[in-house]
Amino acid sequence: MxxxxxxxxxxxxxxxxxxxxxxxxxxxxxxxxxxxxxxxxxxxxxxxxxxxxxxxxxxxxxxxxxxxxxxxxxxxxxxxxxxxxxxxxxxxxxxxxxxxxxxxxxxxxxxxxxxxxxxxxxxxxxxxxxxxxxxxxxxxxxxxxxxxxxxxxxxxxxxxxxxxxxxxxxxxxxxxxxxxxxxxxxxxxxxxxxxxxxxxxxxxxxxxxxxxxxxxxxxxxxMKSIPKSKQDEIKQYLEKKDVPQGTTLAGAGKGKNLIVIQVEALQQFVIGQKINGQEITPNLNKWIGKSLYFNNYYYQVASGTTSDAEFLSLNSLYPAATGAAYYLYPGDTLNSTAKQFNDKGYNTVTLNGYQEGFWNRNVMYKAEDFTNYYAEKAYNIDEQVGLGLSDKSFFNQTFDKMKTFKQPYYSFMITLSSHFPYDDQKGYGNTIDLGKYKGSFIGDYINGIHYTDAQLGMFLDKLDKEGILKNSILVVYGDHYAIPKNEAQGLYDFEGIQNASDLDWNNLQKVPMLIHFPDDANKGVNSIPAGQVDLYPTIANLFNLDRKYMFGTDLINAKNNIVTFRSGSFVANNTFYASYSNTYYDMNTKKTVQPTAEMSKVKTDTLNQLEYNDDILNHNLLKKFIQEDASAGKK
Known part of the structure; x- marks a missing residue:
């Protein structure tokens, strides 16, 4: 034994x-x-x-x-x-x-x-x-x-x-x-x-x-071609979205310039807020009061962050499933805003004060058909804040360039100074008394966005004084989040939120978007749920552009809208679906709810849109659709 x-x-x-x-x-x-x-x-x-x-x-x-x-x-x-x-x-x-x-x-x-x-x-x-x-x-x-x-x-x-x-x-x-x-x-x-x-x-x-x-x-x-039946399915889906839902302000921008400004890391929670009696964004607050303001506007970016915001806004397509669309699909045919404005005889220009090749922009802007691209080499880098040329110098030099542009023009510009980590704006004026937030992450961000707000206000006032805005429609929006998830508690404290849920976090992922018309016309607040993919069709309504092959919605004429996020989450009919926890929230009561048949249908449509989007990008389907339209004699 x-x-x-x-x-x-x-x-x-x-x-x-x-x-x-x-x-x-x-x-x-x-x-x-x-x-x-x-x-x-x-x-x-x-x-x-x-x-x-x-x-x-x-x-x-x-x-x-x-x-x-x-x-x-x-x-x-x-x-x-x-x-x-x-x-x-x-x-x-x-x-x-x-x-x-x-x-x-x-x-x-x-x-x-x-x-x-x-x-x-x-x-x-x-x-x-x-x-x-x-x-x-x-x-x-x-x-x-x-x-x-x-x-x-x-x-x-x-x-x-x-x-x-x-x-x-x-x-x-x-x-x-x-x-x-x-x-x-x-x-x-x-x-x-x-x-x-x-x-x-x-x-x-x-x-x-x-x-x-x-x-x-x-x-x-x-490497394989996508079945013709699937191509037709995608095309028919997009053609249904092409049907106008109304004629309000249709053609209001005819013959006018379009000036679009994408502001780095501008989130909505700073709008209208004060610290120690000082407005964080006094200039944006002023221009919002003179514009059509969308106060329920979400960023929809994915891994490509700033470049994704551009891709969404310029093409009304969703970002890539993984990686950055600007890096992955520069060879695709796109039906961009610049392409359509070129067809209308506009001078199309994009401007930023950073490296030409960053986010593959020097290649992608050609794919999007911009006539001119002004970046770091076209500017005198006389003052640096953060990553590169300060917003103050960028706006001053851009103003001088714009005065020479042949009209009508479409200019798309991107700011830089309010880029993470928000700690280099000190010493350039326009600081704010942060009080208890001094030295904190959110305090640095507030100071950074306060600086950018001052430069943006200066630029818009100069455009107004010069009379440029008399014949221009102006669009300003934020590109993506400023506060990453690891700093969420600081944002919750700033907003006075306790026991935060996924819904609370989602509600803070909004960015300002305003459209200013000559003589401050059409000002007011539009609270329709919206996202960056909706900007292009909204502009298309204003300038009588073709609305084919867009996933977005004309926000001026829509009665309701669904906001789809790259993660599969969505906002629809006062319901928020958090895909990362597979949870539905009633946005009014803030409580979790069981999915209704309607919400299950929205979820299916959300997944279909994202799948269609990936097929379009991976197989360059817009090129095929446009060729088919040309062969059929469609305009």
């Missing part, structure tokens, strides 16, 4: 020693992955929900090590541990800023993120590097392990058999979970439109494996 027990114990001891590398790797990476998911989902985190998918995904990947010989196996597992630890660190930092998960396309576009690098100190914490602590400790231990443990060298067929057994255990269980989710949330995995929710349900290892698979399969799929 003692001999049998001894043999069993000896067998167990040898088994553990011979397989300590894989026995260690599976639980440690499972722990790290669960810890990461708890970090990104404190409100909805559940060990019972995430443990199994995380464990089986780690088992499935770790099983690959069994194909290697002894040293190769240990090396594979060690590298797997290091790579996943680095991914956990990167994903954690990225989530703090963007409230999203890094994808392959984001990494591919990393060079385009510009000023985000300067924010690393704010989103990367020393405690994050604890993910790598065991890797450092393990390095010398692995050398000792190799010297003192001589495990049997298995033949290839034996190693392959071990791999199949362990892989089958992990992969089959994992596949069952993935399949179940695909049934509950159709198209979630194939489109990955809601990366955050996917990571919360399946874990980070599964997410990145699925992301890699989707990138590869999308590339292969895009």
């Amino acid at each position: 003692k001999t049998t027990v001894f043999k069993v114990l000896n067998f167990l001891k040898n088994f553990i020693l011979n397989n300590i590398d894989i026995i260690y790797t599976i639980p440690i990476l499972t722990y790290k992955a669960i810890n990461y998911d708890k970090t990104i989902s404190p409100e909805y985190f559940s060990y019972g929900l995430i443990f199994i998918p995380v464990l089986v995904s780690v088992i499935a990947v770790s099983s690959i090590s069994l194909l290697f010989k002894n040293k190769g196996r240990t090396r594979f597992l060690y590298l797997f541990n290091i790579i996943m630890s680095i991914i956990f660190i990167a994903d954690t930092a990225y989530y703090r800023y963007f409230k999203d998960i890094i994808s392959i396309s984001v990494i591919r576009n990393g060079v385009m993120l510009g000023g985000v690098q300067s924010s690393l100190k704010d989103v990367l914490f020393p405690s994050d590097f604890l993910y790598l602590l065991d890797c450092v400790i393990l390095f010398p231990l692995i050398r000792i392990y190799r010297k003192h443990v001589n495990r049997p060298q298995l033949k290839l067929v034996q190693r392959f058999a071990c791999f199949l057994v362990v892989f089958a255990i992990g992969a089959c269980w994992d596949a069952q979970r993935i399949y179940k989710l695909s049934v509950e949330q159709p198209r979630l995995i194939s489109t990955m439109f809601n990366r955050l929710y996917l990571d919360k349900i399946l874990g980070d290892v599964n997410f990145h494996v699925l992301d890699a698979y989707n990138v590869a399969s999308t590339k292969i799929s895009n």
Whole structure:
């Protein structure tokens, strides 16, 4: 009996020693992955929900090590541990800023993120590097392990058999979970439109494996032509949206100039607000009072942030599913505002005071058919604030250029000084007494946007005094969020919000949008739910432009509207659907509600729009549609 027990114990001891590398790797990476998911989902985190998918995904990947010989196996597992630890660190930092998960396309576009690098100190914490602590400790231990443990060298067929057994255990269980989710949330995995929710349900290892698979399969799929029936379906959908809903202010801009200003990081919560008796945006407040103001206007950007705001506003198309459309689709045919204004004999110009190639603008503006592009090389960089040329100098120099433009013209300009991290406006005047907010993130932002407001006000007053606004329609809007998710509490405190919900956060993701008419005509407030994809069709109504192939809505004539976000969330009929938590909110009561048949239909339409949008971009369908129209003799 003692001999049998001894043999069993000896067998167990040898088994553990011979397989300590894989026995260690599976639980440690499972722990790290669960810890990461708890970090990104404190409100909805559940060990019972995430443990199994995380464990089986780690088992499935770790099983690959069994194909290697002894040293190769240990090396594979060690590298797997290091790579996943680095991914956990990167994903954690990225989530703090963007409230999203890094994808392959984001990494591919990393060079385009510009000023985000300067924010690393704010989103990367020393405690994050604890993910790598065991890797450092393990390095010398692995050398000792190799010297003192001589495990049997298995033949290839034996190693392959071990791999199949362990892989089958992990992969089959994992596949069952993935399949179940695909049934509950159709198209979630194939489109990955809601990366955050996917990571919360399946874990980070599964997410990145699925992301890699989707990138590869999308590339292969895009090499194939899309079925004609699907093309016709998309075209018919867009043609239905082309039908005008009214004639209010139709053609009001005929023959007039159009001046559009996209303001960096301008969010709505600062509008009309005061600190210590001082208005944060006194100039915008003044011009809002003289304009048609849309106070329920959401930004709809994704990974491309500022460039996405341009893409939405100039083309009435949604951003790319992953990455930046400006970087991914410069070869596509687009039916942009500039193209249509060119057809009407306008001089089309875009202006910003930063590098010509940033966000691939020097290439994309050609695709969007702007006649002229003025950027850093066209300006005297005589004063820098933040990333580049100060808004003060940019507006002064732009004003001088505009006086020389042949009329009528369409000018699209982008400001820069209020770009993150909002800490370089001091010393340039126009500061505000921040009181208790001095030195805080939100305090720096308020000071930064107060500076930009002053320069914008100066510019608009000069346009008015010069008489330019007598023959121009002016549009001003914010491009995207200013306050990242990791600084949400400061924003909630500023707004006096306690026990914040997803709905509270969504309500703060609005940007101002105003349309100013000559002689301050048509001023007032329009509260229709709206987004940046709606700007182009609204402009099209004012200037009698073709409204074909747009996802947006003419806000002046619409009675209601649905705001679709790239994540799959939406606002419709006083309901907000948060895709990342799969929750519906009544925007009046602020309580969660069960989805109605109407909301389920809106959700389906939202997913259809995003899928159609991706097909258009991935297969350059607008080119085919325009060619078909030309062949049929359509205008």
